[in-house]
Amino acid sequence: MTHPRPPSRPGTKPVFLRAALLAAGLATATACALFLLPGKKSLAVSAAALPMVSVALPVQRTVIEWDDYVGRFEASRRVEVRPRVSGQIVGVHFKDGEIVQQGQLLFSIDPRPYQAAYAEAQAGLASATSELALARADLARAQRLVGDSAISKSDIDQLQARVRTGTANVAGAQARVALKSLELEFTEVRSPITGRVSDRRVDPGNLVMSGEAGNGTRLTTINALDPIYFTFDASEALYLKAIRAQEPNAAQTQVEVRLQDEPDYSWRGKLDFTDNGIDPRSGTIRMRAVIENPKLFLTPGLFGNMRLASGAGAPALLIPDSAVQIDQTRKTVLTVSAEGTVLVRAIELGPLVDGLRIVRAGLAADDRVIVGGQQHAIAGTKVQTKPEPAASQSGMGNSNPLISGGEPAFAS
Structure with a gap:
């Protein structure tokens, strides 16, 4: 059963329509009030709607650019210790792997055969000296008889020849004594250099042989460290770059090396040798640096990364690597003008160090670079800025002026 709708009175409106009209009136009134507010409040409301970004000025620093190389450490001197006389080893006077000094006794060879040979040589020298003395005495007596014609000229010549022969025999005997003395001295095998000795290759009781050109018994090896x-x-390309950038005194080129477990380049030295030609098979040239190692920590065979200064220090601008953006083939950063407008700068980048990237071109020292909130910044729009202290950026507080080379690893 349906109930008839009561007739509406003329001039009345439904309740929902009256509510809608009321809301529209309030909105209109609010808009009018905001339009009529003083200018400062209107600007504050507009500024509150602008995005906030962090900005920082580029860091200005004198830097040295480096080229990276990979290599290994080698002993500055390496000696294979071999005996200079043959015989039986009767003593070993060092511990395997210790540091030995130049002239330190390492091995002893049985000296008795060489002592006997030395004594025999001394006896031969004494005999030759006695014969020479007799020859000289005979010549002196004969020369006194020459004036009385009691001796012929030929006899005088024979006596003089005996003196000369005796003199030669003495010289030969002296040489044999010196040789046997050296052989006796060589029974004590001493270290020719200061360095770290390897393990002994021969134990006492074994016979060792002397020899030339490495044919003798190898006793041990010593590396100067x-x-x-x-x-x-x-x-070839890095060689040409380094040579063109070097000063006339190329031997003083500075290098730095870091080991595999080290974050920093803590070992420093000088380039002291460049080979006299490029290997045509590999297109490379062998080079060498000399590094001080007073604590003998570095040892031959260690692998390391080295960087070579490719030029003198020069002023440069650096920014956080995170501020760099890639726009297809361009590298860009966002900056904020004095009026608060976001601008796009195309830049040319250099190497990276401690989170900072060298900017070679496209940026000025007074440009305010957006280092935070880039996702809210759109080129050509207005933004609010807050300064970001340089020291709070990754690496910006680092005063190390040495910049590593290599290809840039750009942030995406």
């Missing part, structure tokens, strides 16, 4: 060499192969 202070200073130590770092050898590496440089490509």
Whole structure:
């Protein structure tokens, strides 16, 4: 059963319509009130709607650019210890792997055969000396008889020849004594250099043989570690770059090396050798640096990364690597003008160090670079800015002026 709708009175409106009209009136009134507010409040409301970004000025620093190389450490001197006389080893006077000094006794060879040979040589020298003395005495007596014609000229010549022969025999005997003395001295095998000795290859009781050109018995090896060499192969392109950038005194080129477990380049030295030609098979040239190693920490065979200064220090601008953006083939950063407008700067980048990237071109020292909130910044729009202290950026507080080379690893 349906109930008839009561007739509406003329001039009345539904309740929902009246509510809608009321809301529209309030909105209109609010808009009018905001339009009529003083200018400062209107600007504050407009500014509150602008995005906030962090900005920082580029860091200005004198930097040295480096080229990176890979190489290994080598002993500055390496000696294979071999005996200079043959015989039986009767003593070993060092511990395997210890540091030995130049002239330190390492091995003893049985000296008795050489002592006997030395005594025999001394006896031969005494005999030759006695014969020479007799020859000289005979010549002196004969010369006194020459005036009385009691001796012929030929006899005088024979006596003089005996003196000369005796003199030669004495010289030969002296040489044999010196040789046997050396052989006796060589029974004590001493270290020719200061360095770290390897393990002994021969124990006491074994016979060892002397020889030339490495044919003798090898007793041990010694490596000189202070200073130590770092050898590496440089490509033709890096070699040309380094040579063109060097000062006239190329031997003073500075290098720095870091080991595999080290974050920083803590070992410093000088480039002291460049080979006399490029290997045509590999297109590289062998180079060497000398590094001080007073604590003997570095040892031959260690692998290391080295950087070579490619020029003198020069002023440069650096920004956080995170501020760099890639726009297809361009590298750009966002900056904020004095009026608060976001601008796009195309830049040319250099190497990276400690989170900072060298900017070679496209940026000025007074440009305010957006380092935070880039997602809210659109080119050509207005933004609010807050300064970002340089020291709070990654690496911006680092005063190290040495910049590593290599290809840039751009942030995306």
